[in-house]
Amino acid sequence: MTSSTTPGLSRFNASEEPAATAALHEVCSSPAWGSKILAQRPYASAALLLAASDAAMAELTPADLEEAMAGHPPIGRPKPGDPTSAREQRGMAGASEELKAELLELNLAYQEKFGHVFLICATGATAEFMLDRIRTRIENGPEQEREIVRTELGKINRIRLTRLVEEPAEAQEAQEAAEEGSKA
Template sequence: MTQRLPTPPASGLSWLNTADDGPARRALLDVCACRAWAGTLLRGRPYPDPEALLAAADAAVAALTAEELAEALAGHPPIGRPAPGDPRSAREQRGMAGAAPALRAEMLRLNLAYQERFGHVFLICATGLTAGRLLDAVRERLGNPPETEREIVRTELGRINRIRLGRLLRAAAPAAPAGPEEGHPR
């Protein structure tokens, strides 16, 4: 079942459209570790609205070569082992945080089997998924042919990028000034 992801707010889009290439590139590489993907989005600026940015991001993922896809995947830690000190990684993999030791051990074993079979990290948009669902997903996908799995990975990468772009636009959006009701005098 395809989950409809929310469209990010337009207010942060002005930063992305007008930021110097260096900061914009760094922000985009934080979304997706593939230089070609970030370069494609940079060259597409300015975007008239968030939907146009998301469409460009999806098209850029679809156009990645095998090497570029591998570069993007290298930026993702294995499920169950978020990058140390990275709050985003921990947030995205929250479903594994309270998993029982046996489930965590099984996830590690299956992650390694997946990596051995396909040559890259098991990638899934883990946001909102339980540890059990993540474990079921890796079990199901281990049996896929490589070409099928490559397309699933591409889809999952696109979903992750959409969520991360939404967060980027929200973070770049100007904050509303705090009013006296929040304890700040005007």
């Protein structure tokens, strides 16, 4: 991440509020988080945007965290037609049916215990790593798990924000057109 303004960051800074809000909602579905990020525009650097994201994540209430988690599909079941979800869960692609079945079973047990999906920053993670993490984390208490989820959401937001501000305009336009086509 460079310390200077990228074309993507300049585009984000100059976006009309509805477009910037929509872009931030794709990063994190918590309106409180998005509002905190919007309120500090313009950002002089991507590093400052990421720092603002971290600070906003630290301030989210349990209800805000629930809203943020609601935007994430279960591990092993990316949202159909969602390129972000598929890209982030790429590590599941080569998983055996046995591993997928065990992960599904643990996902359901985790959701029953905590009331929300198992959330992990899956970018670059293997299916085996994610299975190991859910096995470990299902033993946590609710408060400990909430803070782990906050950390994992922060990692995901950083990756998504970096992509948002570093992606060339043509790639963003192509992705938006593809997303609009899949909604039709």
